Amino acid sequence: MMTNPSILQTSSGSRRTAKDRREQIIAASRTLFAQNGFDATSMAQIARESQVLVGQIYRDFAGKEDIIAALVERDVSELLDDPELIGATATRRADQLYRWLHQFIGRRLDEDRRRVLSEIISEGTRNPRIAAIITQAHERLRERIATAALIWVPHANRDAERERIAELILTLAGAIKHRQIFGLEVNLAVAAKLVAVVEAEIRSCS
Template identity: 35%
Template structure:
């Protein structure tokens, strides 16, 4: 429970103040956890980011739904998973995503976390594209489509976070073109 509290407080503070302006002392004070205890739970600020990213990815990825859809060869469910995986709306999460992306440009450890998430998402989306086309194994063009979809998703996150503009119909249309084009 203490670790969960620290993650929630740190997440909020990273969004409100940014990664650099949120120090361990502020996280400890706001969460009500002694600095020494916080360091026992998370040896570095990057470890808190890693835990937040892992939790967020698990929540948004919904891999159980993808696995079930693939096992049942339910193409509509696979299609819905692809759409939901990249069109979720989470304004706080979008701002945190941009903060982490900016830090990844400067911090090798954060870049590694970011890269691992990207690799996992592309792998899962590739499997989804393969399942849509009746393949049991993702092929190179499935990976290319997955990467294209991820790039489009990142663009949507930027537009939402920077401009406060949510265009789910446009995002879904673009995603549908990628999916339907592959299925045909």
């Protein structure tokens, strides 16, 4: 009887699906990239940390670039699936979208995420493939925010204004994240002023 290749036995005898295995690899890689950096992390280390054989890792990912791509995709999916953003878009509630705005711009990065983000950005400056992945992720998020901005600017033929609001939000949030990547604290008063800048732009477009 043939074994389904998407389901493997773990050392404990429990069943592990291909999706679970990929999750283990991604989680282990995130930990190692945060601790050691991208270049100093080997596939052998990822295999030990994830408890997945090196050969199996290469069946799931062509290399570390693919793992970074999966990390970026995971982080962007978390932002796109933010309950406040999704809820506001679904219910058309402006107050909920404003709550998301405050959280998004002022959100703090935990230490591991800060280090991994630093590694991803650094790799993106010298690796065109990673740079393209980051750019695509930015565009997906910008499109989602621009769609949500219909709540603030519901008028027809105002796509340019909604796009400008989305880009302003991403630019200001990026500035806060940039400071955190370099280990600088988030100044909540400054973050509030940045939110006020966005709110003023929304009022000017309404």
